[in-house]
Each structure stands twice: as C-alpha cells, then as structure tokens.
Amino acid sequence: MPLDRASLLSGALSAPSPDPVAPFTIAAEPGRVLGLVGPPGSGLTRLALGLLAGFSRTGMVAVVDVRGWLCPVAAWEVGIAPDRLVVVRCPERAAWLRVSAALIEGFPAVYAEVPSGVSDADLRRLGALSRARRSALVLRPLGGDLPGGVAHLRVEADAVVWSGVDRGHGALVQRRLTLRVSGKGAQGIPRTIEIVDEGFPVSPPALDLAVHAVG
C-alpha cells in the first residue's frame, strides 16, 4: 500500500478531509484540544513535541511536565529551537489546573501531561479556555483517559514497532506508530492510522511523517 505524505504540524494544513478515504492528518490546531492516550513508551511524547514544532517557528511553546522526565533533546531533534521551549514542572495536582490555564492564556501551543485525579469538569474548563484563547492544547493523561467531549481529536496509541536493532546489533532508527483516532476531528468515524517516523536527525521547519489509514 503506498504511503501518503502528510504534514503533522501546520495549522493551515490541519483541517481533516471530509472524505473518509483521503489521507488523514493529525494536527494541533488553534482553539482545539488534542488528546493523546497511551502508556509511557507508546511514542506519544515525541509525537506531541512534533505537533508543537510548527508553532515554535513563530512563537514560544510550553510543556507542563508532571513527571519531571521530559528531555528537551528530543524536542530539539524534532525542530523546536532551545530558546522557544519553556518547560514548567508541576507535579502537584493542586497547582496543575492554574498553571495550565495560565500557559494557555499566554502561549499559542501547550502540551500538558495530565496528572491522575484532575476532575472532568476542570478538563472541560481548560478545553473551553483553549477555545476562547485560540491556543492549541495537547493533553496527555498519565492515568486513565480524557472525559468524552474534551478532545476535538482523540489519539490513542495502539502499537509501536521499532526497527534498527537486532540481537545486540544496530541502534534504534525508525518507529512505526499505530494509532486509533476518534472524535469530532475524525468526523466521528473511528479509524486506525499508521505513522512512520524516520525523521532523524530532524531539522526545522517540520517533522514530516508518513500517514496512511490502515483500518
């Protein structure tokens, strides 16, 4: 099956096609919430950073790092300039909502890990704020899922397949992410897509990913 090239990033190119068989594009869009659901290791952090890279060309982008594990080297590799990235470490659930809201008010794009225990109502308020401020918000719940209706597009990691390593030989080179997308951003049609990420080293302006529908 031929792979359709698509941009992951640009707001201008992000409107999903109404045609269900056309290539599908994952994009962080101003005023929209994109939910990423999957355990650590499923490849979603790098995906989220790639989604912010397009915004970092014209402004600063922010990450709310709940675990304190985010490594900026990965962000630089996907094309975010060091002086355009701000990382706010916020392990405390009590402050998380206000920190995230403050960043949404001031940044064109925010990637926020969501700690366990944040109420559905608070997440909905954040979604409303991002729509009001025209800020692109990428949410990554660290435990559980996002409540229904918060994310314009919900992306759930299904599988990640790495290539480049064998029994002791080689090194990680390429990954193939299988993702299930649903929500309004997918016209309400749940589908499975595959992303081949081979952009290493990645240089600005964009992390180009190959996307094609597999189901």
Place this chain on the structure above:
Amino acid sequence: MARILCIWFPDWPLRRPDTPTGRPIQVVDASGTVIALSADARALGARVGMRRRQAEALAPTAVTLMSDPGAEAVAFEPVARAVEDLVPRMEMAAPGLVYLPTAGAVGYYGSEDALVGKMVAAVEAVAPGGRFGLADGPFAARMAAERAGDAPLIVADTAAFLAGIDVAALGVEELVDTFRWLGIGTLGDLAGLPREAVASRFGSIGLEAHRIASGEDRVVHPRQIHDEVVVEDTFDPPLDDFERAAFAARALAGRLLEAVAPSGAMPHRVEVEAEAASGVIRARTWRSSHPFSEVELAERVRWQLRAWVESGGVPGGVVRLRLVPADLSDRGRQLRLDEDAASELDAWRALSRAQGLVGPDAVLQAVPQGGRDPGERVLWHRWGEEPGIVSLDPSSPWPGRLPEPSPALVPPRPRPFEVEWDGGFPTRVRLGSRWEPVLGWAGPWRQTGRWWEGEAAADRYQVVTSAGAFLCEVRDGRCWLVGVYD
C-alpha cells in the same frame, strides 16, 4: 563576563576631510538631530541631541554639515588598522567607536595596563583625542570611555562603577521615566531590586535593563549557524566604484537576513570579509547593541567597502565579498505576517504567573551542551535568567554519544529496572505488574565513566518490547532505567 576595551572618539563626524576650519560646526543626522559639535559651537550653548533648528538658534554662526558615515568610516580606517595591528579581534560599532575583547591580548601583553598603554600610544599616533575605557561588557566599557577624560579608565569593579550612573544611560526613555517615578534614579538602585520582580513588572526590556545595571552583558542565545547561512558574492570585473559597492552591499545584506530568518534569529554581529584582486583579504567585524536590520547592515557593509576602497586597502578592487553572521538573538527581528507583537508579552505574563504558582525553579528553559547521555546534554536554567556557563562544548566530538533519536523521557535519577537475562541476552523486562518479552536490543555499549573519580563502568542497552523502547544500563550487576523512547 568578558573584559572589553572601548575606544571612543567624541565628535568623530567632525574629523571628515571636508570639515571647514575656523568656524563653529555642528553635524546633524538624517533625522535632523545634532550628533556632533565643535568646541566653539558648544560654547555658544548648542548640545548633542538637540534638534537642528534649536541648535542653529543658539549658534547662528555655526556651519551645519549633514552626517556622512561613509566619509567618517574612510577617515577612521587608519585608526582601525592601528588598533588591529595590536588586537586583531576588533569590533566596529560606528566610525569613532570600537570595542575589543581583551582576554587574549591581556595574556599576550602581560596586563590590562600594558595593553591599554600600547593601545593609547598606537591610536594617539594616528588620531589624538580618543577616550579609552576598560570594563566588564560593552555597556560598562562605553560608560568608562565616556568618563575617562584624557587618561584611560580601567574599571576593576564594574557593578560598583555602574551603581552611581544615572538610569538615563540605559537609553530607553519610557522605561527611564517610569524608573524615576518609582524613585529609581541610578543603575545601582535598579540593580538592587530583585530580578524576578523587575522581570515581572517590566518584562524583557526591564530584565535587560537590570542585567546591564548589574554589570552583565546581553544574553547571547548561541545557535548553530549552518555554512550555507554565510553569504558571499564574487565580482568580475572587480568592485572598485562606490555605486556598485552600495548595490552589492544591499543585495548581500538582504540575502544574509533572509537566510537567518527561518531560524527566527537576527545577528548582532557580522563579519565583513573582502578579497582584493591582488589577493589581499580584509575582514572587519561590525556589531550592534540591537539586531541589525537589512538597511543598517547594508549601510555598515557599504561604509566598510568605501573605507577599504578609498584607503587603498583592497588593491585592484574587490573580487569577493562575504558576510558571516554571529551572536544571533531572536529579539528585534521583523515579525512575520502570522505573528503579532503582543504574543511575546502574553507569554511573559503567563510565565510570570506560572512562576508565582510553582516557584522559579520549576519554570525552566534549557540550552544544549556537550555530553554522551541525553540528560548530560541539557543545561537547565530558570526562565528569565541567563544560562550558566556551558562547560561541555556541544560542537566537540563526543565518541560514544548515544545515537539519535534520543529518549523523550529521562528520569532525573536512574530507576531500578527489572530485566531477565539468558546467556547475557535480555529476554524479558518488567513494566509495572507485567513482564514483556524483549523483541530486539542493541548493545551492550560500554561506558567507562570517570573511573578516576571512582565512577563504575556501565553497559548500556536499547531494549525494544511490544510496549515501546527503553534505554537501560547495567551497573554493578543491577539494571537501571535511564530513558524511555516515548
């Protein structure tokens, strides 16, 4: 902080060859502001910074000349060459104003006093009347030169020197008025305020003012400049007349700024390099306190070409012209159509609020540095403060560095990681409550560590499972998780 020697000639525009003698003279720039005055015009009451009409009213007998920076650069060329003979890394800010980083030269001449003494003798022989100031950073050096008088002024304690200087020296009128209204009259008063408070109240302009008042220089954002950003042009026949030089300068300046713009950066310093038909290569660095615009950069290149051509510095004309940008920052660049000036201020406000909620230690930025591990390659610093000194050179080769892609998640400290081995090969890893079979792995990559400091050697593995890829290390018989390829 780099020690900088500033050489400043007050009223250099008066030293043009076409300046009449025996009469009061004032030089005005294109906007009609007086930028230089002879002593007798000054005695009549005129002052630098006045409008032309006001100065002419005070000194009606004075001859008014229009500023001609090209001619001033030509007149300054002998001084520039005398300076370069002693310290090759000279940076021109304007005709009559140069800065010299002194670190290497002090080592060569033995002391700052010896260096300044030689410089004074060399410059005075060519053009008397210069002022010499040496301090930490260009701003303080300029302040020292302005206050030097006939003898050079070498400032040992820059912060103490700046403390007594009026805030008007910052040159930001609206900020200075607000400072005065708040009772902040001197740079010392400003430096005494907490930096976070100044940043929170005045944003990036206030932060920069605070840095300058504290005797620090502007924060430089080091960025990797690819070779292709360096722009050059060749000329056949050689460039030997002023009209063609001006055209070439404009075109090259435009190309350079276009080339750096996609990375969101603008240069504060540009090296102009010209190769003469005779094979002689001349290079001169021009600097600016704010990023160069296309017009400003083209002007500097044009002045420099004219100075070289008219002083015989490029025999036979210029056959190759090259511009090399340096010292890039993202401030002052021209906004794109999809950007708006308020967005930066919005981000500053948001981060100030976040700092108030989680503390300044949790709002971070990072700069790249050298190292083998992803964690080692990151130098964190608080947002709004300057990064620490990059002790590990990122451009140096780092044999054994972990290949890209880097793990997106790196725990602050290695965490225990359960791995089952069979004959030295990993077979299963424990992820939470379940065991995942290892589908493939790379390694072991031996890392000897700082054995002279007692650090144990470790073996690194990239381990791939159906749930993702992980970076782990085996040290002292135990396995640790050091990265997740998330």
